[in-house]
Amino acid sequence: MSAGKRGALIIFEGCDRSGKTTQSRLLVELLKSKGIPALPMNFPERSSSIGQVINSYLTNSKDLKDEVIHLMFSANRWEHMNQMKQKLLEGHTLVVDRYSFSGVAYSSAKGLDFDWCYAPERGLIKPDAVFYLRAPPNDLTNRGQYGEERYEKVEFQSRVAKVFDRLCANEASYWHQFDASQPVDELHARIASITEELLPTVATQPLDTLS
Ligand code: NYM
DSSP: OOTTOOOOEEEEEESTTSSHHHHHHHHHHHHHHTTOOEEEEESSOTTSHHHHHHHHHHTTSOOOOHHHHHHHHHHHHHTTHHHHHHHHHTTOEEEEEOOHHHHHHHHHHTTOOHHHHHGGGTTSBOOSEEEEEEOOHHHHTTSTTTTSSTTOOHHHHHHHHHHHHHHHHHTTTTEEEEETTSOHHHHHHHHHHHHHHHHHHHTTSOOOBOO
């Protein structure tokens, strides 16, 4: 990539088992096959010390107050911001499995106030695109490994889905909603085509922040 051209920040969001991980992997593979520098990332990023606490919480070996774990998820994003900014400015496109919107969706589905949940996310790098894979939570239970981690319950997931729907409506300018039950290849083709249009458009735009 030539000097001064940045990469795009692309986020996949959706309920558990909605296919985000598969689609983000396919997108990274496609971009790399075209010689476009692309890096996969995911939140929570479980290897840092904050990430390890989050992992203990998610695997039910540790209990934390809802507010505390919410702020830890956010801190886990903040601790990666400098590195993400650097990679984007070097021209790498970052394809990220979950971001701030998962933070807001899961915590407000537990009953925490929506605006309170959003507040610590303000100032993080704003995504250029969010690909929201939307599926009725009842469909999701048929997918692999559902129910092993905290939150993987149908009733809870439908509350999470409602918050994602609200975020999608609020942030419509850069959110793209897809039916997650469509075949993997068709979904990938749609996502690939939006991404290919997006990259040259954002390459000369400055990075923005969530507000
Ligand atoms: N999760 C993820 C949150 O509750 N808040 C957040 O900020 C993020 C990024 O972690 N059930 C939840 C959603 C998932 C769980 O994510 C683990 P994954 O993508 O299954 O590793």
